[in-house]
Amino acid sequence: MISDHSTAPRPSGEGTLQGNLFTPASSVLELRHVSCAYETGRPAVQGVSFAAREGEILCLLGPSGCGKTTILRAIAGFEPVRSGQLFLSGQLVSSPEVMTPTESRHVGMVFQEYALFPHLHVQDNIAFGLHHLPRSERASRVQEMLRLTGLDGFERRYPHELSGGQQQRVALARALVQNPVVLLLDEPFSNLDPDMAGRMRQELHDLLRRTKTTTVLVTHDHDEAFAMADRIAVLNQGRLEQFDTPEMMYHMPATPFVADFVGQADFIPGTVSHGIVHTELGEFPDTIDSKDGAAVVVMIRPDDIHLVPTEGARSHVLSRQFHGSENLYTVSLPSGQIVHSSQGSTSVYQVGTTVELRVLATHTVLFRQEESTNTSGPAQPTTRKH
Amino acid sequence: MSTTRHQLVSPLQLVALATAGIILLPLGYVTAQALSADPAVWSRLWATRIPELLFNTVSLAGSVSVITLILGVSTAWLVTRVEFPGRRLWEGALVLPLAMPTYVLAYVFSYLLGFGGPVEHLWQLIAGPQARVFSPHSYWGATLVMALDTFPFVYLLSRSALLSMNVSFEEVARASGVSRLSTLWRVTLPLMRPSIAAGIALVILYVVSDFGAVSLLRYQTLTYAVFQQMTGRADNTAASILSLLLVVLALIFLITERWFRQRSRFYQTTGRYQAPQRRQYGWLGTIAVTGYLGLIVGAAFALPAVLLIQWSLSPEALATIDSRFFGFIWNSGILAACAATGGVLIGLPLAYLASRRPTMLNLGCLQAAYAGYVLPGPVAALAVLVLFTKLAPVVYGSVLILIVAYVIHFLPAGLQSLEPALQHMSPNLEEVARTLGLGIRATWRRVTLPLVRNGFVVAWVLMFLQTMKELPATLLLRPVGFDTLAIRVWMEASEEYFQLAAPSALLIVLLSLPALVLLVSKDWRAA
DSSP: OOOOSSSOOOOOOOOOOOOOOOOOOOOEEEEEEEEEEEEEEEEEEEEEEEEEOTOOOOOEEETTTTTTHHHHHHHHTTTSSEEEEEEEEEEEEESSOOOGGGGGGEEEEEEEOOOOTTTTHHHHHHHHGGGGGGGGHHHHHHHHHHTEEEETTTTOOOOGGHHHHHHHHHHHHHHHOOOOOOEEEETTTTTTHHHHHHOOOOHHHHHHHHTTTTTTEEEEEEHHHHHHHEEEEEEEEEEEEEEEEEHHHHOOSSSHHHHHHTTEEEEEEEEETEEEEETTEEEEEEEOOOOOOEEEEEEGGGGGGGEEEEOOEEEEEEEEOOOSSSSEEEOOTTTTEEEEEEEEETTTOOOOOEEEEEETTTTTTEHHHHHHHHHSSSTSOOOOOO | OOOOOSSSSSSHHHHHHHHHHHHHHHHHHHHHHHTTEEEEEEEEHHHHHHHHHHHHHHHHHHHHHHHHHHHHHHHHHHHEEEETHHHHHHHHTTGGGGGGGGGHHHHHHHHSSSSSOHHHHHHHHEEEEEEEOOOOSSSHHHHHEEEEHHHHHHHHHHHHHHHHHHHHHHHHHOOOHHOOHHHHHHHHHHHHHHHHHHHHHHHHHHHOOHHHHHHHHOOOHHHHHHHHHHHHHHHHHHHHHHHHHHHHHHHHHHHHHHHHHHHHHSSSOSSSOOOOOOOOOOHHHHHHHOOOOOHHHHHIIIIHHHHHHHHHHHHHHHHHHHHHHHHHHHHHHHHHHHHHHHHHHHHHHHHHHHHHOOOOHHHHHHHHHHHGGOHHHHHHHHHHHHHHHHHGGTTTTTTHHHHHHHHHHHHHHHHHHHHHHHHHSOOOHHHHHHHHHHOOOHHHHIHHHHHHHHHHHHHHHHHHHHTTOOOOOHHSOTTTTOHHHHHHHHHHHHOOOOHHHHHHHHHHHHOOOOOHHHHHTTTTOOO
């Protein structure tokens, strides 16, 4: 179940900007055991390795302070690398000995605050990095970007005259017009209201697909990562916890931290005997080959627990949260263990209703007991919102 | 792709270090001279001058701060929390006294309050022919002039505290059943405390280092005494000792001001801004408020300005407006232009490094440049003088030495515009330019410079206009016969030739107005 961390470099179809004949790897972007530190002795990023394929959308997901923005800045060449290597289009650009300046890396960057030049029109913002081109070509490239990002008619506006969503589109256009090797997005939706963020997410996804832009996107929102990413790298305290597709991440989390971070999860303690895990919620297959008598926890998602109101059952409903499309129930088991269950929006049970629980164990995930104790242990079921 | 190793010491860094060194050198030299002075000089000064001077300086600072506290906070509260006709006009007018250099206000008041002056006439009509008003050449005279000239500092800081204060605090208090007056005492004023304290510290700093008013009103303070030691007795050692005391005193208040300003940030919650509710005053209230504000602005600006205009139009004054007079303007202008240009060129690397690479070293260099703050005019002059007579005696008595003193003295004023200009510009803007393929130099040219240009212009204009009206350093360091506008005002006023001083004084006030607009508009938000 542990996913392959360092994705084997596979040849990307088209050649990238420079003629890279002797490339160590042909991924567009590759990090090998990269560590960064703002202060010595307190690494912000530690031994992170991953690679992005041509045209892939990659998400760096994690709580604030996990080092995801540091990685982005290291790729852009704003932060030096303390150890390890960073390759762009197969060329070594960052290592303790090498530091290619940002302007030679051909990366596009969209900052959280967009960083639009306040003294320039929209069109001059977009054309900012195209000074080496003849005027007519510059204009046609800008026009094309304006059309692509739906900004026609805004070319003579100043950044402060635009809405948040429009500003973001300008920042995107400015980065994309350079045909960057890789596009770096730092929390691109955090400054937009939720409605706008949802729409921009869809638009951005379409745009990146159409332009086949290799993208690294930083976010702390797992919904955003799920919606956007081909693959997700979950980071925690500067370390890579898991690098995988969104589906694998959700259903087969490698660590309790990932399980908890990418969605709501309950951790039910159990004991192994003869290859079967016995828990308060029933029996599950032992997928990690534990010894008899080993203590394990089973991760269960709320959508895998079904409630059946039953007279005389020993579990009861503690509370209900209505989320529109679903009802999220908090249920107390006889032992006092708390679990969550997601039910349809029309299944309304009163607080105190006694219920039987049915677990649809198509994919249970097991962790050894000690693994889960350092994060949210089974004794404290998580309450992360869905 | 070109590849570089990280540079430890950039050329820019060296420039900044050198600048900081040059600025600190005179200050260090004065300190050294004071500390290495003969103990006999110290004990003589302690036995004779120092207790009196310290007492005079501190008591003047004390009385001025009490008065500015009352004037500043009350006026700020009126323009932000009360609605009455003409409020917006008063809001701006209350800043005007800052355009009056202290020596101009002092000279006008020595006429107004002087023996046989208009105030005495008025008072004698009421209280009988033998009645006297207090002399302007006294503790109270100096207090009045300094308070009227400096209360806008407290006003400005209190006003912006009242405006940026989250109204919710006051609303919560009212919702908990606390009366309007009680809310003012228990919520509004405590929240304003750091801003008020910062304003008062600024006022004290100003009073302690003022030369113009105390010299014209002949009130002995430390700053005045430094000047006298240098001119009357030509005793630079004694002057150094007094200067050191003065620098320590100024440093205390500068640190106080910085500390309170820092704290005031915590009191201003961010989030959605909501304009405060203003109470509408009826006609009675309007008359009372207008009378109060009119009295203050009238005494501190309007009346002196009218007098200056009247005097300037008198035949005696008009007769002085000749080619000599334009020579003074030219002298003032050329000095100020050199000082401002020098200041911007020197301040730029310091401010840039401190905002982009805020290492201890770079921040230290920047702080060194703020040394001018604790160097009152005569002290800056003394510092530069003793250093140059030691190192390069040839420049003594030349304009160059004067310009160096100006740059050291007014660099803080310039930095205060340069620094925010650079800080307000997000480093992301420079970074994004780098991702778009621009090198360091191109980024500077196409992004940084265009965006900080306004800050530069403001810094230049501020330093220019401050230098225009500088008095003590000019008096002490100018080449023989090289007079400026400020010098003329002071010399004529010292001899009580009120009319003759008026044209130069009026010109200085008029030139100070744009500086004031620049200074205030930086963080002005109309209430």
